[in-house]
Amino acid sequence: MIEIKGLTVRAGDFSLRDISLTVQTGTCHVVIGPTGCGKTTLLEAILGLRELQRGEVMVNGRNLTALPSHKRGFSYVPQDLALFPHLTVEENITYGIRHGSIQDRIELYKLASRLAESLGITHLIKKDIRNLSGGEKQRVALARALASGCKYLLLDEPFSSLHEGMKRDLWFLLKELQREYELTVLMVSHDIEETFFLADYVSVMIDGRIHQTDKKDRVYRSPSDMEVARYFGIKNIFSGEVTDINDNNYILYSEELKAEISLPLSATSHRYNTGDEVTFGIRQEDVMIMRPELIKKGDNLLSGLITAIYPKGSSVLAIFVPHNSECTIEIDMPEYAATKLNLKISMPVTVSLRSERLFVLR
Amino acid sequence: MTFKRLSILFALSIFALYTGLILSLFYFYKGSLFMETLFSERTLFSIKISLVAATIATLLSLVLAVPSAYALSRFDFKGRHVIDTILEFPVIVSPAALGAMLLIFFNNPLGTWIQEHVAQFVFTFYGIILAQFITTLGIATRLIRAAVDEIPHRYEDVARSLGASPLKAFLTVTFPLSKRGIIAAAVLTWAKTLGEFGATITIAGSMAMKTETLPIAIFMRLSSADIEATVVLILVLVTIGLAVLYSVRLLIKRYSL
Numbered sequence: 001m002i003e004i005k006g007l008t009v010r011a012g013d014f015s016l017r018d019i020s021l022t023v024q025t026g027t028c029h030v031v032i033g034p035t036g037c038g039k040t041t042l043l044e045a046i047l048g049l050r051e052l053q054r055g056e057v058m059v060n061g062r063n064l065t066a067l068p069s070h071k072r073g074f075s076y077v078p079q080d081l082a083l084f085p086h087l088t089v090e091e092n093i094t095y096g097i098r099h100g101s102i103q104d105r106i107e108l109y110k111l112a113s114r115l116a117e118s119l120g121i122t123h124l125i126k127k128d129i130r131n132l133s134g135g136e137k138q139r140v141a142l143a144r145a146l147a148s149g150c151k152y153l154l155l156d157e158p159f160s161s162l163h164e165g166m167k168r169d170l171w172f173l174l175k176e177l178q179r180e181y182e183l184t185v186l187m188v189s190h191d192i193e194e195t196f197f198l199a200d201y202v203s204v205m206i207d208g209r210i211h212q213t214d215k216k217d218r219v220y221r222s223p224s225d226m227e228v229a230r231y232f233g234i235k236n237i238f239s240g241e242v243t244d245i246n247d248n249n250y251i252l253y254s255e256e257l258k259a260e261i262s263l264p265l266s267a268t269s270h271r272y273n274t275g276d277e278v279t280f281g282i283r284q285e286d287v288m289i290m291r292p293e294l295i296k297k298g299d300n301l302l303s304g305l306i307t308a309i310y311p312k313g314s315s316v317l318a319i320f321v322p323h324n325s326e327c328t329i330e331i332d333m334p335e336y337a338a339t340k341l342n343l344k345i346s347m348p349v350t351v352s353l354r355s356e357r358l359f360v361l362r
Numbered sequence: 363m364t365f366k367r368l369s370i371l372f373a374l375s376i377f378a379l380y381t382g383l384i385l386s387l388f389y390f391y392k393g394s395l396f397m398e399t400l401f402s403e404r405t406l407f408s409i410k411i412s413l414v415a416a417t418i419a420t421l422l423s424l425v426l427a428v429p430s431a432y433a434l435s436r437f438d439f440k441g442r443h444v445i446d447t448i449l450e451f452p453v454i455v456s457p458a459a460l461g462a463m464l465l466i467f468f469n470n471p472l473g474t475w476i477q478e479h480v481a482q483f484v485f486t487f488y489g490i491i492l493a494q495f496i497t498t499l500g501i502a503t504r505l506i507r508a509a510v511d512e513i514p515h516r517y518e519d520v521a522r523s524l525g526a527s528p529l530k531a532f533l534t535v536t537f538p539l540s541k542r543g544i545i546a547a548a549v550l551t552w553a554k555t556l557g558e559f560g561a562t563i564t565i566a567g568s569m570a571m572k573t574e575t576l577p578i579a580i581f582m583r584l585s586s587a588d589i590e591a592t593v594v595l596i597l598v599l600v601t602i603g604l605a606v607l608y609s610v611r612l613l614i615k616r617y618s619l
Contacts, residue, residue: 068528069523070522075523082520084535086539099521144520154523
């Protein structure tokens with residue numbers, strides 16, 4: 001288990017402030033955030049390449065904060081991979097075995113050759129690093145990081161320079177490696193799809209601060225605050241006043257939507273009273289256009305017009321404006337569903353903001 | 363005229379300038395005097411002393427310049443910018459002034475003590491090495507720093523994460539990757555020391571068969587209006603310098619250093 005406690009690092013004008021997170025053994029924890037939010041600085045601080053102002057780095061209860069980088073026992077794959085260009089593939093993979101302070105070299109050479117096999121790079125072993133493709137380089141970088149027998153892997157956006165197809169192949173490969181070699185992975189990324197594919201836990205970092213840490217489905221379903229929601233591209237954020245509270249729901253009136261909204265009490269741990277202002281939201285893909293025969297069964301129903309349609313390949317983004325309202329609601333729906341509904345601009349429709357999909361922002 | 367052609371023309375003009383200077387020597391060249399001057403005991407001594415002193419001074423410069431350049435390139439420490447600026451010191455102060463400063467130093471109590479208990483520098487072979495070392499150290503450090511700057515520190519970060527100590531990461535990653543730049547820096551430093559004159563004559567003097575390096579020999583022959591012998595010595599110096607530079611370039615290419 002990797003524990004980061006109250007990590008504070010200054011890097012020029014930028015600083016990481018009070019970062020705490022725990023990476024459970026055998027899990028993949030992804031820190032996601034926009035470019036320049038401090039993700040790489042965080043990894044460098046954990047590796048011991050940055051001076052800490054405050055905080056601790058611990059592995060299985062052992063405090064590593066005072067140890068130099070080469071004694072911390074983390075394997076690291078940086079964004080640019082940093083494969084040693086003067087060495088062959090084999091020399092790169094075995095670098096840690098040859099130059100690290102390692103006891104059982106024979107076992108590790110066996111591990112290196114097993115890794116080369118798992119990663120499908122055995123045929124490249126004698127090749128010059130400069131003659132490899134982008135995907136092959138990624139595989140060599142992963143093999144090099146793992147060949148020294150280390151179980152704690154730090155990855156800095158290692159797949160960001162690859163095209164979609166190759167990236168996906170490597171996602172599967174990383175999952176397999178994690179399972180096979182029981183790895184504990186801390187990865188930083190700005191790619192939302194990659195994060196939710198690979199992660200067990202997700203931390204959202206914005207401007208040097210962790211805004212939310214949770215299991216990936218909870219982060220996906222319930223962004224904690226406006227900045228996290230904005231980072232995930234969620235536009236459907238509204239406010240409403242609590243007008244009533246029953247056994248299961250808050251009843252809100254939203255002036256923006258000109259509608260009454262039912263919000264489950266379980267959507268927030270905070271207790272609101274009548275008259276309180278609540279900011280709530282819903283993901284684009286959770287807004288449902290109701291087929292006419294099902295309209296009576298939906299909750300939080302809003303009638304209005306479709307004002308724009310943007311095809312996106314396998315899905316369609318439609319813009320919906322409720323009657324008597326000036327706000328817009330984005331709807332992301334599968335392309336086949338839009339075709340079945342014969343969705344058109346200026347078409348009157350009824351949508352449901354499904355209450356179980358609503359989230360509350362701090 | 364296109365920009366490309368114009369820039370090539372400028373490059374050719376540099377070549378023409380230096381070649382013209384070398385060719386102009388042949389106006390005073392006397393074939394019969396060439397072998398006699400070249401193989402005279404005094405000239406051979408000057409060649410030997412120049413090559414030995416330049417090589418020792420270069421090696422000494424490298425010993426100090428490589429770690430210093432690495433520190434200046436990689437670490438942010440107090441005084442770094444001052445040190446970085448002082449590297450230009452030998453360039454802004456004339457070689458004669460540098461020599462004079464050395465001479466003055468060896469006349470103060472510490473200098474006198476060094477002369478008496480460590481080694482004699484004034485008017486000796488050691489003085490030549492010291493003058494050349496002082497003159498080229500800053501340039502060597504500056505050139506090597508540029509070579510190390512070219513190598514991303516990320517390579518060392520990864521090497522260290524793989525268990526290599528900082529020294530091992532330097533020796534196994536940064537040094538081999540910057541080797542080409544370091545060799546180029548060494549060759550340029552050597553060429554500069556070979557031609558060093560001002561500081562050397564000030565501290566080591568111009569005693570024939572004792573401290574007379576090739577540039578000093580050229581100066582001495584010119585002072586005595588022996589133009590033909592001066593031409594021969596200049597040709598020797600130019601030939602040695604260019605031959606070494608060209609050979610190193612070929613070696614780097616051949617062995618893909």
